[in-house]
Amino acid sequence: MSDKIVIGSEEWCSFPQLSIPAIKARVDSGAKTSALHAVNISPFTQNGEDWVKFDVNPIQNNTRAIINCRAPLVDKRVVKSSSGYREQRYVIKTEIQVGEAKWEIEVTLTNRDSMGFRMLLGREAMSGRLLVDPEKKYVLGQPSREELKEYYVKEEDNPKRLKIGLLASNPELYSNRRIMEAGEMRGHEMHFLNLKYCYMKLDADTPEIHYRGGRVLNDLDAVIPRIRPSMTFYGCALTRHFEALKVFSLNSSAAITQSRDKLFSLQLLLNSGVDIPTTGFASSPLDTNDLIRMVGGSPLVVKLLEGTQGKGVVLAETKKAAESVINAFKSLNANILVQEFIKEANGKDLRLFVIDGKVVATIQREALPGEFRANIHLGGTASLIRPTLEEKRIAVKAAKAMNLKVAGVDIIRSTKGPLLLEVNSSPGLEGIEGATNKDIAGEMIKAIEKNFKIKLSER
Known part of the structure; x- marks a missing residue:
């Protein structure tokens, strides 16, 4: 026992083979396996x-310091967290250094952003080598602030500090919180701007945007519009006014406006060569039977043109039901879309997240048992999936056709091949970040930085 190393409940360690010179670890003998914070996890084959x-x-709380790692894959394992959540993780084997001692341990990879430590040292890694004194911390020493700066702070890690406004309605929404956190972690000055508290001054000489209490917002460098459907008109008008003031908008007002127009967006996609489920459009049609035949008969999906996020969507399983639904909408003088129902998709679709012309993450969404699913996503479970090259091509092409820098592109797999369902200009982050362990919010902030690096180089 005398040759064992005594450590405290918290210690600094390093991973030489991963080029990680220093990382703070929580020592936990109650945990069997060790875990390392990791994002953008991607398996591949080498030799x-x-x-x-x-x-x-x-x-x-620092996403500017990034170490790009790669290691042989040992296993994929289901791990139960302290909160009881079960998660499938990739397992690697690599050398750890604690003090002067080095040895090989197994480590699982997971996103530990919500935890207090980037590294958890479990009992399997400590067995036969370490003794824990829970009353002590950093028994083996810790790096100074200057040493950490030397390890991790590089000139290129410090882009121009930007003043970024997030235009949204609910500061507590997961997506909004993550975007605020990501911007702050990358060193920017973030401002949450509730849409209903913003108002505009239209003037040839001194146009302005004011916020509740009279604060002028003209000095922002960029805005990230995340406009709920009910606020589309005002939110896009506000975004347009920011653009007139030369404030960069991650998604432009014109792109958001056309993405919210179901018919126009489908026409743009078709004109760009993107396949969609066969769709008919009518304004209170008299030729109901022909409209039904036009999309291949029943079952079919009837959608209100002004409906949002699954509202105003009806699955008609028989011709009689389809006629009833269409005639009911007709009596309201409503504009409707009639669309073929893709039965073989079996309640599943893909959400591909596109940022700046690149697919950064993809999940498969599956409806819960018994849940209605009519070529749209209404909830259920999300899981990591690898899209085909064709699905990636369609997603990038769709985002480009809509002129969106950030887009959630929904695709359904059919016997005819992948079909595009919808392009969302304000896609949610919770499901896709949780399923993929990727920092999507950080990628959005990087897209803004990229725009300013281009502009700065042109000056």
């Missing part, structure tokens, strides 16, 4: 062997 690449932010 016929399974490997995994991933990014590590070794310093808590």
Whole structure:
């Protein structure tokens, strides 16, 4: 027992093979396995062997310090967290250094943003080597602020500090919180701007945007519009006014406006060569039977043109039901879309997240048992999936056709091949970040930084 190393409940360690010079670890003998914070986790094959690449932010609350890692893949394992949540994780084997001692341990990769430590040292890694004194911390020493700066702070890690406004309605929404956090972690000055508290001054000489209490917002560098459907008209008008003031908008007002127009967006997509389910459009049609035949008969989906997020969508399983639904909408003088129902999709669709012309993450969404699903996503479960090259091509093409820098592109798999359902200009982050362990919010902030790096180089 005398040759064992005594450590405290918290210690600094390093991973030489991963080029991580210092990372703070929580020592937990109650946990069987060790866990390392990782994002952008992606398996690949090298010389016929399974490997995994991933990014590590070794310093808590700092996403500017990034280590790009790769290691041989040992296993995929279901791990139960302290909160009882079961998660499938990739497992690697790599060398750890604690003090002067080095040895090989197994580590699972997971997003630990919500935890207090980037590294958890479990009992399997400590067995036969370490003794824990829970009353002490950093028994083996800790790096100074200057040493950490030397390890991780580089000139290119410090882009111009930007003043960014998030235009939205609910500051507590997961997506909005994550975007605010991501911007702050990358060193920017973030402002949550509730749409209903903003108002505009239209003037040839001194146009302005004011916020509740009279604060003038003309000095923002960029805005991120996340406009709920009920606020589309005012939110896009506000975004348009920011653009007139030369404030960069991650998604432009024109792109958001056309993405919210179901018919116009489908026409734009078709004109760009993107396939969609066969769709008919009518304004209170008299030729109901022909409209039904036009999309292949029943079952079919009837959608209100002005409906949002699954509202005003009806699955008609028989011709008689379809006639009843269409005639009911007709009596309201409503504009409707009639669309073929893709039965073979079996309640599943893909959400591809596109940022700046690149698919950064993809999930498969599956309806809960017994849940109505009519070529739209209404909830259920989300899981990681690898899209085909064709699905990626369609997603990028769709975002480009809509002129959106950030888009959630929904695709359904059919016997005719992948079909595009919808392009969302304000896609949610919770499901896709949770399923993929990727920092999507951070990628959105990087897209803004990229725009300003281009502009700065042109000056």
